[in-house]
Amino acid sequence: MNRANIKIQAVILFALAGHGINASADSLPDGVQIHGFASQAMISTDHNNFFGNTENKAGFDFTELGANISWRLNPSLQLSAQAISRRAGETDNGSPRLDFATVDYTIHASENARYGVYLGKIKNPYGLYNETRDVASTRPSILLPQSIYLDRIRNFVLSSPGVAIYGDNTLPIGNISYQFSVIKPDASDGETEGTFLGADRPGKIKADTSYIGRILLEPGNSRFKLALTGVSMRAHYLPGTPDALNSGNIRFDAWVLSGQYNAENWVFTSEYAQNRIDAHGFGTFFLNRTATGSSYYIQGAYHFTPKWSALARYDVTYRDNNDKDGRVFSTLTGAPAFSRFAKDMTVGLGYKLDNHWLLRGEFHHVNGTAWLPYSDNINPATTTRHWNMWLFQAAYRF
Template sequence: MAHKLTIVILLAATLAPGLGQGIELVDGHVQIHGFASQAAINTSDNHYFGDSPDTSFELTELGLNLSYQPDPEWLFSGQLLSRRAGEMYDGTPSLDYALIDHALLADAERRLGVRVGRIKNPIGLYNETRDVPFTRPGIFLPQVIYYDKVRNLFLSSDGAMLYGDLFGPSGNLSLTLSGGQAVIDDNVEWAYLGEDFDGDLESNGVSLKTATLWYSTPAEQLKVGLSAIMMDMDFDAGAASPLDAGSIEVFDWIVSLQYNARDWTLSAEYAQTPTRWKDFGPLFPYEDQVMEGYYLQGAYRLRPNLEIMARYEEGFADRDDRSGRKRSEQVGNVPRYDFFSKIATLGLRWDITQNLMLRLEYQHHDGTYSLSWRENPDPSDLTREWNVFAASISTRF
């Protein structure tokens, strides 16, 4: 399967320069775009997107999106995504987003509208565009905020969103409010319960809500934002489950800052995620904790098509237990360094052509909090300090 996907990507890379920036049909009302990416990942220890100690090619992304805008007030848009990511995702095509956008009011100074369907959650600097390789700051997003181990949970939701923008000479102000159902898969159960227990973790009713407020200067030289997402999940325990039926409450908020100059970009974000587990029974060790993550990232453009990136990030499963000792004692068989991650990253981006990009990346990890328990089910096999060497090739049309 990997070999076939690689052939598809290389063929798309060959054809991409001739396709330009997409396909337009019906006098520009319909646009079709696509992208493909293949990565190679080698780690000194631990499993990261597949059997990475032996070099993994199990990070593959293929996307096809279509938009139809019959007039300025209406937009219909959707994207199919095939994502293979180690044990977390097997490449089965899924609906990344599909929405109807209706602009209720739009002029030079203001805009008001509503979106309905499967909608991207606009939290943080990168969540809305994290599925497209060309819009990410590296092969991997900062894992202490944009967790790939529960990617779908935060990426999008099924519901409705109200958005508004004010445009002025001193800058732009944007506000979004949304409500709907979270998209829950097996990775969410592994991350929040520690295993795939008998039963179902699901979202009932309007269980997810988001709110964002952004300010940017007219040319977006400076961007400042506050994002929040709240969600409730219920676990319907099966007959063989050692856990009782319980619920999980998650409240994630992010403060974001980005400054863009001609040749460089500086980005920083800080997040806290108060999380509460209720009624899972005496065998479940967790009740309340506040996850915490932050990073500082700089990118410098040596040439218009060549960029270097450096980032340092830290994340903790419990901000009141940054060493992980309390959590390790609570669980019993998990090392304390599985409850924190400190990651230093160096990356290189080379846009070979407008539609073909090569990336190289090195990471040094202290701790394993960023790893998926689904890919690393035996805590005794984890190594505290480990390195990542990765390369990716991506194309788009």
């Protein structure tokens, strides 16, 4: 999508925003809510590219535009949908698409319990932030910790066609909520292929029936959040013409343990994930392999005033726990060893102008390239192990 189209979309969204702010409740049918968001970032790196051509220059190729609508038809039935245009360098071209569209049917509701079913394209309950990651102002930082919320496979993780059961119960120990989904993820884009197959191949990855679930506990006064997420995803590869790969199968299993503590001005968050990728049938020795990786981050955010906040985070990714420094992988494939890990130290500052506008600045000092976008860095041999990144973002929502 060219810049002119992006500008046109921005004008349309801000026009809608003005309508959303000024419209009275009587202008919409009962039970209908409309919201929207827009964000524009500037990114610069001293080495490597992230979401565009950013090395030693300022890049403006990270833009998010979206609008959502929900309609409560009756106490048991709600319809929700969101359309988004997301431009992120070569990884996402800004073409409008349906982010999610669900039918939410409440089977039972009482003072202490609620149970229901989701149908449609469902937000996946992954960790603490996945369900709200598409709106910049709901993220704790411009970029979520890439160890857990890898942006280059955002389409694969964010939402999927399927069915889910959910529940919410108030117990003596606190509030417990859960969701279990049967889905078919979107694995067709080049970045997802690069993550699982090392490059954007001539063929296509097709997802098979997969499963994801999460249990979230908020004890007592809700200062704490504890969550456990389980993922089991299956896909197969259909070779193109010509193609050096045979038909192959991919199995991705992961567990994510999440914790958060909310004090008066502080928020401490940490998540740990362990994932296993099992690939076989491709006819190539470096793809026919099994690897168990791990990742985690530790994050603290402090609110100086209602308007000013700061964030610090340490974020670590290992693609293979048996080859954390990547030397074995480099010997087998010729790829840089540092492409198998990443250690990211992040600091950020935010300023909330009002209930609609948020400005942020962020600095990353990174050792390793495990989460660099493939499409922005076509030749891994030209990437650099130690690199820095500066980001500035203006975000708006209504």
